[in-house]
Amino acid sequence: MGRRPGRISFLNALMYLARPLSWLWPSRSLRAPEIIWLKICPTKQRHKERPAIRTDQQRQSKSEIEHPETASDPSLLTPFPALFFHPLIVSSPQFLRVRFKIGLPTISANPSLTLPGPDLQGYFARPLTPELIAVPIPEFDPPEIFGRRRFSRPATEDKPPIAQGVSRPASRGESDMPASFWQLLWEILSPPPRVEELVEAKFPGKLYPFQIDGIKRLIEKEQFILADEMGTGKTVQTCVALSLLVRLGRVRQALIVCPKSALSVWHNHLRQWTPEVAINDHLQYAFGNRAIAQDTRPRAWIVPYSRLSTIDAALHLNRPWDLVVLDEVHEIRNPLTKKYKTLQMITRATRYRWGLSGTPLQNRLEELTAIFSIIRPSLQLRAENMQPTRVREAIRPYLRRVCRKDVIPDLPTKTRQEIWLELDEKQRHDYQAILGRFQTDSKSTRVTFTHIWQVLTELKKICNFAHDSRTSPKLEKLLELTQEIIGQNQKVVVFTHFREFGTDRLEPYLRPFGLALMHGGCTDVQRAEAVERFQTDPQCRVFLATVHTGGFGLTLTAANNVIHFDHWWNPAVAWQAEDRVYRIGQKRPVTVYEFWVRNTVEERIRQILEHKGLLHHEVIERLSEKDFRKLLTLSDLMSLLQSEFSLTLSS
Amino acid sequence: MDEFRLAFATAVIEANPVKFFGGILVVDPSSDPLEFRCTSPVQPLPIQQILWGQRLKRYILTELLLIPLVNALESRPDLVLTQDPDFLGAREGMSVPLLCVSESSVETPAHDDEHAIVFSDPLNPSRWICLNSANGYVEDLDSGRRLVETFARACFPLEPFRRVEEALKALKSKLESRTAATGK
Numbered sequence: 001m002g003r004r005p006g007r008i009s010f011l012n013a014l015m016y017l018a019r020p021l022s023w024l025w026p027s028r029s030l031r032a033p034e035i036i037w038l039k040i041c042p043t044k045q046r047h048k049e050r051p052a053i054r055t056d057q058q059r060q061s062k063s064e065i066e067h068p069e070t071a072s073d074p075s076l077l078t079p080f081p082a083l084f085f086h087p088l089i090v091s092s093p094q095f096l097r098v099r100f101k102i103g104l105p106t107i108s109a110n111p112s113l114t115l116p117g118p119d120l121q122g123y124f125a126r127p128l129t130p131e132l133i134a135v136p137i138p139e140f141d142p143p144e145i146f147g148r149r150r151f152s153r154p155a156t157e158d159k160p161p162i163a164q165g166v167s168r169p170a171s172r173g174e175s176d177m178p179a180s181f182w183q184l185l186w187e188i189l190s191p192p193p194r195v196e197e198l199v200e201a202k203f204p205g206k207l208y209p210f211q212i213d214g215i216k217r218l219i220e221k222e223q224f225i226l227a228d229e230m231g232t233g234k235t236v237q238t239c240v241a242l243s244l245l246v247r248l249g250r251v252r253q254a255l256i257v258c259p260k261s262a263l264s265v266w267h268n269h270l271r272q273w274t275p276e277v278a279i280n281d282h283l284q285y286a287f288g289n290r291a292i293a294q295d296t297r298p299r300a301w302i303v304p305y306s307r308l309s310t311i312d313a314a315l316h317l318n319r320p321w322d323l324v325v326l327d328e329v330h331e332i333r334n335p336l337t338k339k340y341k342t343l344q345m346i347t348r349a350t351r352y353r354w355g356l357s358g359t360p361l362q363n364r365l366e367e368l369t370a371i372f373s374i375i376r377p378s379l380q381l382r383a384e385n386m387q388p389t390r391v392r393e394a395i396r397p398y399l400r401r402v403c404r405k406d407v408i409p410d411l412p413t414k415t416r417q418e419i420w421l422e423l424d425e426k427q428r429h430d431y432q433a434i435l436g437r438f439q440t441d442s443k444s445t446r447v448t449f450t451h452i453w454q455v456l457t458e459l460k461k462i463c464n465f466a467h468d469s470r471t472s473p474k475l476e477k478l479l480e481l482t483q484e485i486i487g488q489n490q491k492v493v494v495f496t497h498f499r500e501f502g503t504d505r506l507e508p509y510l511r512p513f514g515l516a517l518m519h520g521g522c523t524d525v526q527r528a529e530a531v532e533r534f535q536t537d538p539q540c541r542v543f544l545a546t547v548h549t550g551g552f553g554l555t556l557t558a559a560n561n562v563i564h565f566d567h568w569w570n571p572a573v574a575w576q577a578e579d580r581v582y583r584i585g586q587k588r589p590v591t592v593y594e595f596w597v598r599n600t601v602e603e604r605i606r607q608i609l610e611h612k613g614l615l616h617h618e619v620i621e622r623l624s625e626k627d628f629r630k631l632l633t634l635s636d637l638m639s640l641l642q643s644e645f646s647l648t649l650s651s
Numbered sequence: 652m653d654e655f656r657l658a659f660a661t662a663v664i665e666a667n668p669v670k671f672f673g674g675i676l677v678v679d680p681s682s683d684p685l686e687f688r689c690t691s692p693v694q695p696l697p698i699q700q701i702l703w704g705q706r707l708k709r710y711i712l713t714e715l716l717l718i719p720l721v722n723a724l725e726s727r728p729d730l731v732l733t734q735d736p737d738f739l740g741a742r743e744g745m746s747v748p749l750l751c752v753s754e755s756s757v758e759t760p761a762h763d764d765e766h767a768i769v770f771s772d773p774l775n776p777s778r779w780i781c782l783n784s785a786n787g788y789v790e791d792l793d794s795g796r797r798l799v800e801t802f803a804r805a806c807f808p809l810e811p812f813r814r815v816e817e818a819l820k821a822l823k824s825k826l827e828s829r830t831a832a833t834g835k
Binding site for chain 2: 148
């Protein structure tokens with residue numbers, strides 16, 4: 001039978017493929033492909049040799065066809081333009097891609113018999129023997145499965161749920177690992193800590209319900225601000241929350257940033273409430289301490305804000321912290337400061353970020369958004385683009401404020417007693433001298449807000465002591481009152497705003513009573529010692545401090561009397577200071593004595609504040625120091641000085 | 652329906668070298684663990700990664716991890732939840748409803764999709780929970796929503812995934828050593 005070579009169509013080529021594919025599939029007992037993609041790349045080959053014509057009898061045996069790799073005689077390759085099919089992508093989940101090529105056969109001269117099908121029934125000049133080059137794709141080994149069912153539910157409540165119960169016989173995969181390992185694993189797999197239960201077990205009966213709620217929020221929200229009123233135990237809540245997270249293995253490295261004066265407070269609280277944590281202070285981080293590196297215990301580092309501004313802070317504190325606590329978080333309300341930028345870098349990969357502040361944060365939107373961009377950056381607050389109400393709505397789940405009177409009903413009473421005094425002769429002389437000097441200056445130079453502020457501060461100092469005097473009516477009253485308090489076997493805390501006109505001049509008089517002193521010149525160790533001694537030593541009966549060093553962050557509950565020797569512009573500063581005494585842990589009624597000097601700037605400031613309705617706790621506590629200053633306008637201050645002049649002239 | 656079981660399936664994927672660890676946790680309505688299963692790491696060869704291309708992850712998550720894990724469970728869950736939509740392809744090979752759960756910032760699904768529903772978290776109404784079903788299994792949404800809403804009163808429905816991930820990370824070295832010992 002005469003045969004001649006011919007061309008095959010694309011459709012026929014597909015039919016040719018059916019056969020080779022059928023060889024590939026059955027051996028693997030896989031599902032048939034759903035879709036086949038073919039990429040056909042026709043290439044031209046030079047005619048080398050006209051193939052010999054074969055008869056039906058000369059066809060290859062069936063076995064040869066089924067094992068095409070054996071039929072690789074080059075003489076059987078077509079000399080005609082060949083089609084190379086590659087790659088063939090089969091959408092089978094377990095058989096991926098098959099690369100092979102098919103040499104075009106020589107086709108029967110009878111066009112109607114061309115390409116009869118893949119069974120190659122003798123119509124070809126020679127049998128179609130596609131050369132299959134199959135690249136075996138490695139199959140995936142099915143993974144082993146391990147696991148375990150839980151131990152049976154505990155029968156009693158007094159044992160830990162994980163450790164008790166009867167274990168079931170091991171089933172598939174259960175014997176692969178020791179039971180103790182699975183037991184540990186169940187602790188990870190158990191639901192998040194039910195804080196109430198954990199706290200009850202670990203710190204029985206010492207925490208108020210609102211504190212347990214605070215601990216719960218800190219743990220669950222992960223990024224949260226506790227803005228509870230002063231004296232409600234924010235530090236304790238934080239320490240307990242830290243302790244629980246350490247116990248759960250979620251925190252290993254914690255960074256606590258706080259004001260310098262609160263370093264010792266954090267040390268003491270951590271020692272008391274979080275004994276499982278090793279404590280390092282800010283002096284140690286700079287030295288790459290080898291002993292610390294080898295100690296694998298969970299660790300808390302206590303660093304003051306002032307250190308964040310140093311160059312090495314970023315270098316040494318830039319490590320993966322599991323928890324960052326920002327005490328007095330309003331310290332970072334200005335995003336332009338170095339400490340803000342350092343904190344931004346330090347906290348970028350930190351999961352738990354907590355802010356603490358007794359000073360409310362709801363005053364200026366920019367400050368609030370700046371703080372939250374560190375505490376919870378995912379909120380993406382932008383003060384300039386958002387309505388204040390929307391910002392407050394957004395932060396509400398991540399901020400809590402409770403007031404002491406609402407949550408601690410058993411806190412003893414606090415009474416306030418004003419003591420009015422007069423300037424002595426020397427003070428009055430100095431007072432008038434300052435006013436006279438200002439009057440002269442104001443005629444020659446332009447009076448500014450700052451200038452007036454300085455004059456008023458000078459006048460306030462004179463209300464304490466005359467320049468060259470070591471005594472004053474205030475001092476006399478203070479000594480009388482202190483004697484009386486100590487006679488009742490009680491302790492007293494004395495606050496003043498000035499060092500030279502305050503602590504320095506009071507110290508020699510108060511030392512005989514047993515004095516603990518704290519001012520800006522004291523080292524961290526001295527500050528810690530002062531607090532410790534006052535709290536524990538019965539012979540140490542007076543705590544004398546400047547408001548800006550001892551007025552926040554401390555616990556001075558050993559005393560139940562507070563004396564404000566003088567006054568700042570913002571009464572909230574004094575209130576916060578007296579809350580060092582009037583706080584959780586205070587068992588006795590607290591008396592606060594305020595010294596005021598009649599017919600002086602102190603009285604006038606008080607009148608202005610009263611007139612403006614700023615002496616109410618609820619109003620003033622919403623204001624920051626900066627905002628408070630804004631409330632006293634230049635005209636207020638001028639009127640204040642004018643009244644001073646008129647009084648001076650009349651006298 | 653007071654007593655039900657939810658299964659939370661997730662995978663920890665390591666990048667270099669690529670490894671897939673699968674884990675499934677069955678919990679009761681108060682989110683206490685009932686059963687946990689995990690797989691030894693599936694480590695695709697470079698040639699497998701090249702040839703499977705983008706389908707690799709979906710194939711491993713569904714055929715090699717989720718379906719075997721669900722079949723290995725002794726406590727049959729009423730619903731299997733995942734975080735990764737790539738798991739949804741396993742629904743065909745499972746007899747248990749399968750949904751993908753995620754947290755949504757809006758009250759409605761991103762697209763008008765019959766395969767998704769959004770509802771508020773009972774514990775925190777300002778937070779929204781989104782459920783997605785596999786293609787062709789819209790009916791899973793109805794039954795699944797009831798279970799997830801009930802469960803969400805005790806526990807945020809995304810929280811158990813974190814537990815599984817932590818467990819897988821804790822088990823990682825043991826699973827790897829196990830695989831190395833058996834030569835797989």
